[in-house]
Each structure stands twice: as structure tokens, then as C-alpha cells.
Amino acid sequence: MSTTELMLRTTLEGRVLRTLQTYFRRPNDVLIRESLHANGLSREDADFTTDLLLTQKYTVGEIMEQLRAKGAFDKK
Numbered sequence: 665m666s667t668t669e670l671m672l673r674t675t676l677e678g679r680v681l682r683t684l685q686t687y688f689r690r691p692n693d694v695l696i697r698e699s700l701h702a703n704g705l706s707r708e709d710a711d712f713t714t715d716l717l718l719t720q721k722y723t724v725g726e727i728m729e730q731l732r733a734k735g736a737f738d739k740k
Contacts, residue, residue, distance in 0.1 A: 677728075677737045679703040684713075684724045693718060709736040
């Protein structure tokens with residue numbers, strides 16, 4: 665496993681990215697919000713992300729950009 669992969673595994677941004685990628689492989693509308701929150705996103709950010717997924721059909725990259733712009737990964 666590369667250093668980049670190890671860093672992604674341990675950061676909030678990496679966990680959220682993997683969760684979103686998993687959703688696109690195996691969509692489960694019921695679990696996505698809870699999975700995002702369990703991985704460290706605030707409830708508000710998890711709801712925001714789920715709304716993007718379910719209603720506007722953004723790609724993973726576009727959703728990650730939206731979350732970065734919103735400052736979701738700047739919080740501790």
C-alpha cells in the first residue's frame with residue numbers, strides 16, 4: 665500500500681471519499697447518511713452530501729469539491 669493510500673485511510677477526507685465511492689458501486693440510500701456521519705462528517709454535512717447524491721446526481725469528485733468549498737474537512 666502506498667503512502668498516499670495510507671494517508672487517505674486515516675483522514676476524514678479519505679474516509680468520506682471511500683464511502684462515496686462505495687455508494688456508487690453498491691447504492692444503499694438507507695445507509696449512506698449514517699455511514700458518512702459514522703466516518704466523521706457532522707450530521708449537517710452528511711445530510712448535505714446525501715441530498716447531493718440522491719437529488720442532483722453529482723459525481724464523487726464534484727461532491728468532494730462541494731464539501732471542500734463548504735469547509736467540511738477543515739473542522740476537527
